[in-house]
Amino acid sequence: MTMGLWQNWVLPGIWVTVQLLVYSALLGAVVAFGVGMARTHRSRLVRFAATAYTEIFRGVSALVLMFWLFFVVPPLLGWQLVPMWAAVLALGLSYGAYGAEVVRGGLAAVPPAQREAAVALSLTPWQRMRLVLLPQAVPEMLPSFCNLLVELLKGTALVSLLGVGDVSFAAYLVRLATQDSAQIYTAVLVIYFVLALGVTRSMKALERRAKANLGMVVK
Amino acid sequence: MTWDWSAVADFLPSFADGLLVTLQVLVLGSLISFTLGLVWAAGLRGRSRLVRWPVTAVTDFVRTTPLLVQLFFLYFVLPEWGVQFSALTTGTLAIGLHYSTYTAQVYKAGIDAVPAGQWEAARALSLPAHRTWSAVILPQAVRRVAPALGNYVIAMLKDTPLLAGISVLEMLQRARLESADTFQYTEPLTVVGVAFILIAYPASLLVRTLERRLVH
Numbered sequence: 001m002t003m004g005l006w007q008n009w010v011l012p013g014i015w016v017t018v019q020l021l022v023y024s025a026l027l028g029a030v031v032a033f034g035v036g037m038a039r040t041h042r043s044r045l046v047r048f049a050a051t052a053y054t055e056i057f058r059g060v061s062a063l064v065l066m067f068w069l070f071f072v073v074p075p076l077l078g079w080q081l082v083p084m085w086a087a088v089l090a091l092g093l094s095y096g097a098y099g100a101e102v103v104r105g106g107l108a109a110v111p112p113a114q115r116e117a118a119v120a121l122s123l124t125p126w127q128r129m130r131l132v133l134l135p136q137a138v139p140e141m142l143p144s145f146c147n148l149l150v151e152l153l154k155g156t157a158l159v160s161l162l163g164v165g166d167v168s169f170a171a172y173l174v175r176l177a178t179q180d181s182a183q184i185y186t187a188v189l190v191i192y193f194v195l196a197l198g199v200t201r202s203m204k205a206l207e208r209r210a211k212a213n214l215g216m217v218v219k
Numbered sequence: 220m221t222w223d224w225s226a227v228a229d230f231l232p233s234f235a236d237g238l239l240v241t242l243q244v245l246v247l248g249s250l251i252s253f254t255l256g257l258v259w260a261a262g263l264r265g266r267s268r269l270v271r272w273p274v275t276a277v278t279d280f281v282r283t284t285p286l287l288v289q290l291f292f293l294y295f296v297l298p299e300w301g302v303q304f305s306a307l308t309t310g311t312l313a314i315g316l317h318y319s320t321y322t323a324q325v326y327k328a329g330i331d332a333v334p335a336g337q338w339e340a341a342r343a344l345s346l347p348a349h350r351t352w353s354a355v356i357l358p359q360a361v362r363r364v365a366p367a368l369g370n371y372v373i374a375m376l377k378d379t380p381l382l383a384g385i386s387v388l389e390m391l392q393r394a395r396l397e398s399a400d401t402f403q404y405t406e407p408l409t410v411v412g413v414a415f416i417l418i419a420y421p422a423s424l425l426v427r428t429l430e431r432r433l434v435h
Contacts, residue, residue: 059419061377064391064412071404150283157285161384168288181295189284189292196283 001183005174013170014191020084020156020166021195024091025149031096036103037129050100057097063158066090070162087159095152102144106137139210146203150196157192167191226406230397234410237393241379244311244389248379249372251315256322263327278320286317287381294385310382314375321371329364330356362433369426373419380411390414 038050057065070086081089110133118128160169171188175181211217262274281289290313297304304312333356341351383392394407 055420055423056416059377059416059423060412061380061391061415063380063383064408064415067391067395068408068412071398072408075405154283154285157287158381160287168285168291171288171291175291175295181292182299185288185292185296188288189280192284192288193280 001174001178001180001187005177009165009170009173010167010187010191013165013167014195016084016164017153017156017166017168017195020087020091020159020164021149021153021199023088024095024156025152027088027092028096028099028148028152031092032099032103035096035100036107039100039104040107042125054097054100057094058101060094062090062094062155063161065094066158066162083159083162083164087156087162087164091152091155091158095148095155098148098151099145102141102148103137105144106141107133109140110136136214139207139214139216142203142207142210146200146207149199149203153192153196153199223403223406226401226403227410229401230394230407230410233393233397234390234407234414237388237390237411238414240307240387241376241389244307244314244379244382244387245372245376247311248314248318248375251312252318252322252371252375253368255315255319256326259319259323260326260330263323264330278323281317282320282324286313286378287384289313289317290381290385306382306385306387310385310387314378314382317378318371318375321374322368325364325367325371326360329360329367332363333359365433366426366430369422369429373422373426376419376422377415 035050035053038046039054041047041050060068066087069081069090070083073086074080114132114136115128118132123131156166157168159166160172163169167188171184174184178184259274259278262270263278265271265274290310293304293313294306294309297309337355337359338351341355346355379389380391382389383395386392388396390411394411397407398404
């Protein structure tokens with residue numbers, strides 16, 4: 001494989017993959033916390049809506065959702081999404097639904113006495129969430145979020161089917177140019193593996209710091 | 220843009236064929252992942268480091284890299300190595316291989332969760348190894364792993380559309396072909412999306428019931 005193919009396709013592809021990961025992780029986090037906290041809401045209507053959201057978005061394949069956002073939404077709404085943003089939207093919305101389950105589980109795992117104590121101190125529901133529940137729940141959620149982030153990184157490869165120039169799409173172009181599939185696809189798999197390693201290492205460091213703040217030690 | 224029921228009706232025969240292909244991939248892929256996963260799990264629990272280390276490395280690598288890229292790898296590289304499979308076979312193998320690295324973790328966790336006392340009791344009764352596994356350990360491990368395996372079958376179902384990338388005629392690929400023909404994207408893609416919810420939601424309810432019955 002020549003230097004030019006690396007510089008013009010693979011390296012920019014890696015950058016696009018990293019951008020996709022960051023943007024959809026941010027959107028996913030907003031969805032996860034929004035929907036996850038809504039599932040513990042007092043109003044049955046809010047809880048029902050949040051549950052429906054997670055069931056629907058966890059039920060549909062991320063790729064089908066991506067195609068749907070790209071091909072169906074434009075004629076419905078009359079505007080077109082750039083492939084990159086259709087991809088970020090699809091990834092963020094569907095992985096956010098998985099994240100919502102993590103958030104819900106994390107909140108449920110906080111000892112009930114903590115909630116009762118906050119009620120006894122007459123904190124408002126929002127203060128209870130912000131000052132008592134989340135600070136204890138978030139460190140517990142981090143390992144699950146780490147797994148989800150790796151899944152999301154793998155999910156970003158789907159965008160190549162919409163023609164977004166990520167590293168998987170670069171692999172496709174390089175294969176067409178060189179007719180040597182083994183080399184480029186092995187290289188791209190290794191690239192994903194290294195990116196995933198970066199994700200897990202940084203999440204582990206984050207978890208260690210978050211738990212140290214609560215006076216806990218990570219093995 | 221209005222919803223056109225006749226486009227739905229036109230798509231249904233092709234959709235039904237696609238659904239069959241999807242289910243076929245799902246069943247065969249599950250079988251491959253269940254059996255291969257057991258092999259990996261045995262390797263992960265192997266006594267020798269020479270077995271454990273390579274198996275850990277291979278399964279971690281397969282698990283943390285995208286299925287789509289693995290799919291293209293197998294589809295384009297196997298023929299270069301002189302192995303020629305159809306797209307459907309390649310896709311089923313790729314899904315089975317990918318998810319076997321997940322089921323391996325499930326089996327391992329399930330076996331590790333059997334209390335140590337059970338192993339010791341089997342040894343105290345001087346049961347031979349195959350009896351220890353078949354009569355003591357596995358019956359207890361299976362109860363714990365069945366719901367988790369069920370979840371991965373659902374995850375596999377949601378990954379079958381990736382096979383459209385190598386032109387396997389499953390649900391999504393049928394929808395793409397239909398839309399390319401008629402320029403009506405809304406109806407075929409929506410039918411496929413709804414089909415996923417209609418299969419995945421009852422399936423996940425089933426797994427949850429199973430979990431309540433078996434684990435607790």
